[in-house]
Amino acid sequence: MKPLTEPEIRAAFVNCTKGEASRLNVPRDLAEQPWDDLDFLGWRDPQAPDRAYLATVLDGRPVAVALRSSGAASWQARRSLCSLCVTTHTGGVSLLVAARAGKAGKQGNSVGAYMCADLACSLYVRGKKEVGTKLHESLTLEEKIERTVANLASFLAKVTA
């Protein structure tokens, strides 16, 4: 994906207030992120481990969402599939919940999805980061990337709907 700057990322948040978007922790090493291998940038808040964020470019526009871990530890202990990149992890998948954008979010509506706990889906898909169990799949790398991007787009569509 196209590299994003900190101001671009902060301006792209769709499901938190401008104040929250200006205060939240954006990675300081943005220049060193492997952008060429990323379909989205995902990170955990180092000061609040139950908070995670992801930023991507959708239809040419940066989009970012704030996520929270559900805190249900029992889920994380089970082997589960990431709903974005379809990687199987043992203990490495978190249920992450995004408040919906706008009025729906203010009324407490949210959307949850199981995701790689470290949000490094793009790197798992490309084999740049290893997992214990690999699903045997006949898809090409291109197809897996397309699937990840499509899954992410449909998650973001639910957040912004």
Ligand SMILES: [Zn+2]
């Ligand atoms: Zn994943």
